[in-house]
Amino acid sequence: MGTTNTRRGFRTWWVRTGRFGMSHVILALIALTTLTPFLWMVLASFKALTEVEQLNPFPSVWHPENYIKVFQQIPFARYYFNSVFIAGWVTILTCITSAMAAYAFSRVDWSGRDGFFKLYLATLMIPGVVTMIPNYTLMVKLHLMDSYLGLIVPASFSAFGTFLLRQFMMTIPPALDEAASIDGANSWRIFWDIILPMSRPGVVTLAIFTFLGNYGSFTWPLIMIKSQHLRTLPIGMLFFxxxxxxxxxxxxxxxxxxxxxxxxxxxxxxxxxVKGIQLGAVKG
Amino acid sequence: MKTTRRQRNVVIAAGFLLPNLLGFLVFTAGPVAFSLVMSLSNWNIQHTVPFQWTFLRNFVDLWHDQSFWLYFVNTIYLMLGLPLAIAGSLVLALLLSQNLRGITIYRTLFYLPSITSGIALMILWKALYNPDFGPINAVINWTLQTFHINGILHALFGTSVTPPQWLLATRNLLGLDVEKVGFLPAQWGLGARDAIIIMGIWIAVGGNNMLLYLAALTNLPQELVEAAQLDGAGKWAVFKNVTWPYLAPTTFFIVVMSFIGGLQGGFEQARVMTGGGPAGTTMTMSYYIYTKAFEEFQVGYASAVSWVLFIIIFIVTLINWRLSNKEVNY
Structure with a gap:
């Protein structure tokens, strides 16, 4: 290597690689710690039951039929469908309600907007356990217990989503709406045809977050679901x-x-x- | 009086806000107010006791409720893992910010527990922690036997060690008593709460906090670092005087969010892994609220507990907010 032919150059090279090498060793060790439980899980899923508690990492006989047995013992496909169906609807509705609110908080200039937005943001602090019990009694009163609607609708409004999309919409140059408005477009047209398409990365980010959060949602479905056919993956897994x-x-x-x-x-x-997580932490 | 454009725009804004605000009123604002009203009553959802307004009675009862204080201590104990997890995230971010090869691969691997976190991982860890059949104790037993550790310990100190009972044990690293708030030396050891903390650190270290630190570190002005190095500052001095102060707002955000999350946390882990046991040592405040409301049907009392939790979170946020306005300013 050209830079290492002098003594000094070699020392610098050695110190740099040595240091980086050490970093790689530490990072690889941590990666191993992260991966080991996952590896154990995958390997255990292919083992015979008697072999699961033994220390040999690989199954002596591979049992892929374990996966089929799961579907035979519990309606696992139904759990899959319920989770994806509920999370999917929550995602669509959350994106719509959040994008509309974010538009009002970022692109429409109205008196009292910023004060109102701060108040709105402060509600992010309200813990879920406070609203959980009243929402449960509300669902009982509305006869929405143990129904898809009861699982989807209360989860479809997100102050965090509004905040995230507002951060995105704030970065779009205001000249765009002004030009459109001179061309005679009303607010809905500007929102739907200009701002929403331009905020696509933000909407996609919010969609992913919402889907992930609701696919794994536990407490609300645990309270709401009574019948077997509505069970989502987390509830079905708990039952299993x-x-x-x-x-x-x-x-x-x-x-x-x-x-x-x-x-x-x-x-x-x-x-x-990654971008969404980093953006979500930026103060408004 | 002629209305200005900004005033007329209120109508347009209201139209766009309507769906979100309607949902907010029905599922957040309304419930918060309703919850406060319920906390002043003895409402039992199965009507086993006649409804009565009890005003502050629930809160007085709560003050004398031994279980509440035990679960409060449990919640705080489980939060002791947070500083470790945050420090771990910072170390990982510092390692990853060195422009090494393969950063993306490491980052993806480290984030894996966060993205998959949920019931499946908790069921996995329950199996890992199984004291008789789980791989963790199998490895510990193997180590003890292979290196004759108990023989050596017996010869030297006259003692021996056995692997922890993990999720079945009430022991803990602080030696907290089981029946009352206080310490009992016999309780010292590793138990269910420590198991949950270890799992929590494993999940969180490579998660969102690491990504936040990583983002902040990429924005760290290199001139600052170079200037410090020119002044003869070593690695530790650069970290202490340049990087750490620069990261202060990020650290602050992470600490506040973790604190708020921690106070409300512990329900899923306990529900899936321990059922709140052994002997209620993994019961947290949120689990207590769930039990009171949905297993004992004392909705009034459960609402009172949830409001106490709310007030604690509110005070913590307020203190943090004031501190942040004073200290994190450059």
Whole structure:
């Protein structure tokens, strides 16, 4: 290497690689610690039950039929559908309600806007446990207990979503709406045809967040769901674990199937997600 | 009086805000007010006791409620993992911000527990922690046997060690008593709460906080670092005098959010992994609210507990907010 042919150059090279090498060793060790439980989970899901508690990492005989057995023992496909269906609807509705509110808070200039926005943001502080009990009694009164509507509608309004999209919309140059408004476009047209398409990265980010959060949602479905056919993945998994908890290999197979969509979604959408997390923390 | 454009725009804004605000009123604002009203009553959702306005009675009862204080201490104990997790996130971000090769791969791997966190991971850790069949104790037992550790300990100190019972044990690293708020030396050890903390750190270290630190570090002005190095500052001095102060707003944000989350946390873990046990040692404030409302049907009392939690969070946020206005200013 050209830069390392002098003594001094070699020393610099050695110090740099040595330091970076050390970093790589530490990072690789942490990555290993992160991965080991996942590896154990995947390998245990292919083992015979008697082998799960043994220390040999790989199954002596691979049992892919464990995965089929899960579908035979519990309506796992139904859980999948319910989770995706509910999370999907919540995502669509949240994106619409948040984008509209974000537009009002960022692109429309009205008296009292910024004060009102601060007040609105302050509600992010309200803990979920405070609203949980009254919402439960409300659902009972509206006869929405144990229904898709009761699982979807209360989750479809997000102050965080409004905040996130407002941050995105604030960065769009105001000249755009002004030009459109001179051309005679009304507010709805400006929102729908100009601002919404331009905020697409923000909407995608919010959609991913909302989907992830609701796919794994636990407390609200736990309170709301009584009948078997409405169970989502988390509730179904809890039930499976309580009833068939000793079949560790099958439980692990179900867990693997539970997290695979999340891993795929993450790999695809990593850029949006990382950006969204970083943007969400920027103060308004 | 002629209305200005800004005033006329209120109508347009109201139209756009309507869906979101309607949902907010029905599912957040209304419930908060309703919850406060309920907390002043003895409302039992199964009507086993006649409805009565009890005013502050629930709060007085709460003050003398031994269980509440125990669960309050549990909640705080479980939060002891937060500083460790935050420090871990910072170290990871510092390592990743060195422009090494393969950063994206490391970042993806570290984020894996966060993205998959939920019931599936808790069920996984429950299996890992199983004292008789789980791999963690299998590895501990293997280590003890292979290196004859108990033989050596017996010869030297006359003692021996056994692997922890993890989720089945009431022991903890502070030696907290089980029946009352206080300490009991016999309780010292590793137990269910520590197991939940370890899992929590494993999940959170490579998560959102690491990404936030990483973003802040990429924006760190290199001139500052170079200027400090020219003045002869070593690595630790650069970190202490340049990087750490620069990261203060990020740290502050992370600490506040973790604190608020921690106070409300612990429900999922306990519901899935321990059922609140053993002996209520993994019960937290949010689990107590759930139990009171949905298992004992004392909705009035549960609302009172949730309001106490709300007030604690409110005070913490307020203090943090005042501190931040004073200190994090450059």
């Amino acid at each position: 674990d309580t009833i068939y908890g000793r079949q560790t290999n099958l439980i692990m197979a179900a867990s693997v199937m539970n997290i695979i969509p999340l891993v795929i979604l993450f790999v695809i959408s990593q850029k949006f997600l």
